[in-house]
Amino acid sequence: MVPPTTDNRPVALVTGPTSGIGRSFARRLAADGYDLVLCARDAERLKALAQEVADAQGTRSEILVVDLATPEGRATVADRLAAGVDVLVNNAGGMSNGTFWEQDLAVLERQIDVNVTAVMALTHAALPAMVRAGSGSIINVASIAAFFPGRGGSYAGTKSYVSGFTQALASELHGTGVRIQALCPGFVDTEFHERGGASTDAVPPKAILNPDDVVTASLSDLERGAVVSIPNTRYKILVMSGKLLPPVLTNWVSGRLF
Ligand SMILES: NC(=O)c1ccc[n+]([C@@H]2O[C@H](COP(=O)([O-])OP(=O)(O)OC[C@H]3O[C@@H](n4cnc5c(N)ncnc54)[C@H](OP(=O)(O)O)[C@@H]3O)[C@@H](O)[C@H]2O)c1
Numbered sequence: 001m002v003p004p005t006t007d008n009r010p011v012a013l014v015t016g017p018t019s020g021i022g023r024s025f026a027r028r029l030a031a032d033g034y035d036l037v038l039c040a041r042d043a044e045r046l047k048a049l050a051q052e053v054a055d056a057q058g059t060r061s062e063i064l065v066v067d068l069a070t071p072e073g074r075a076t077v078a079d080r081l082a083a084g085v086d087v088l089v090n091n092a093g094g095m096s097n098g099t100f101w102e103q104d105l106a107v108l109e110r111q112i113d114v115n116v117t118a119v120m121a122l123t124h125a126a127l128p129a130m131v132r133a134g135s136g137s138i139i140n141v142a143s144i145a146a147f148f149p150g151r152g153g154s155y156a157g158t159k160s161y162v163s164g165f166t167q168a169l170a171s172e173l174h175g176t177g178v179r180i181q182a183l184c185p186g187f188v189d190t191e192f193h194e195r196g197g198a199s200t201d202a203v204p205p206k207a208i209l210n211p212d213d214v215v216t217a218s219l220s221d222l223e224r225g226a227v228v229s230i231p232n233t234r235y236k237i238l239v240m241s242g243k244l245l246p247p248v249l250t251n252w253v254s255g256r257l258f
Pocket of ligand 1: 020039043069091095141185
């Protein structure tokens with residue numbers, strides 16, 4: 001394991017950095033001068049990423065091998081957050097494809113544990129130190145599914161929670177110096193769909209975002225104080241149009257999108 005942080009460099013804790021959007025966040029934050037706390041289940045991939053950023057720019061990483069679907073895994077990360085970090089990216093998440101009532105209940109419960117319970121618990125653990133310091137940033141990765149709940153009802157529900165929770169918390173945090181953002185991407189080119197047993201074959205290639213671009217948009221929106229970040233102009237227009245539609249039409253669009 002790479003030695004833990006010991007100097008005054010800012011520290012960013014990223015959940016789910018072993019692939020996709022989380023890995024892009026970890027690489028970008030390392031390039032921006034942060035030391036990292038990397039949290040996921042795949043120890044080999046965590047070590048490889050820590051080595052990669054150490055070689056690239058001397059970033060030091062702490063590795064927490066945790067399953068965020070378990071109370072023990074969440075408690076390990078919460079303890080580290082309570083000690084203080086500058087940035088928390090609640091990114092780890094997943095979905096299970098299929099008709100809701102035919103899916104295994106245990107799988108659906110794990111999805112809620114990772115997508116919802118972990119986001120709430122880790123935000124709760126990080127905030128006291130951030131509020132005391134009068135600074136800090138939290139990015140909670142939601143999804144465009146928060147606005148267009150189509151198939152995969154329980155997944156969309158988890159992302160509605162993340163979006164609503166984050167926006168409500170932004171009001172509570174007003175004046176504390178702590179920034180919070182709900183990042184709501186559309187389709188992104190990661191392992192997400194394959195892991196969830198879904199296909200993106202029917203999605204037009206132009207609608208599939210690059211994870212590095214998603215991270216660039218999120219961090220630039222964070223700088224300008226946007227509480228909700230929707231990367232890519234096409235998706236912004238889609239969400240804005242969705243807000244103008246009556247619910248029956250939003251549901252129709254959702255059914256075709258997802
Ligand atoms: N890809 C998209 O189209 C898309 C669109 C909108 C929102 N999102 C959201 O973006 C976030 C990142 O997804 P992604 O697209 O980058 O998918 P991904 O490539 O599958 O990455 C998911 C990450 O989450 C980690 N993770 C999953 N379950 C975990 C658990 N129980 N405990 C700890 N870590 C866990 C995985 O690490 P390990 O396997 O090593 O544990 C991995 O690093 C998710 O919250 C997802 O809902 C994705």
